[in-house]
Amino acid sequence: ELGATNRAQLDCWFNMGLPPNSKAVLKALCYAGPGGHTMRQILDTIVDKGFVPGWDTKSTGVRPALNHKKLVGAVVHVGGNKYALVAFPDVREQPKPKKVKAEPGASTAGSGGEEPGDA
DSSP: OOOHHHHHHHHHHHTSOOOHHHHHHHHHHHHHGGGOEEHHHHHHHHHHHTSSTTOOTTOOTHHHHHTOGGGBTTEEEEETTEEEETTSTTOOOOOOOOOOOOOTTOOOTTSOOOOTTOO
16 A cells, blocks of 8 residues: 555656556556566556557557656666566665676577566
């Protein structure tokens, strides 16, 4: 549950003129709670709840919406491939894992790359 101060912060984000896709990401992350969601889970929530009618389930529009300049500081990486709202108690930004360059000719299969919908 969001505290009063955090709820006011959330209301402020919703009322600052975000594009529809970024607003849908905020709504989806409200459902995620402090544990956050992967980009695939964000997309699934947006589609399941109908936040953006007609948003394609194969869409790659989550990343640009998530990275909108007005959401800087509102949405943070919380570990793994998950993102959460800082309005939730105890949500703190965690460093993103560094991408390791594959050796030329090395197979990348099973290397734990990005999840579907992360592109």
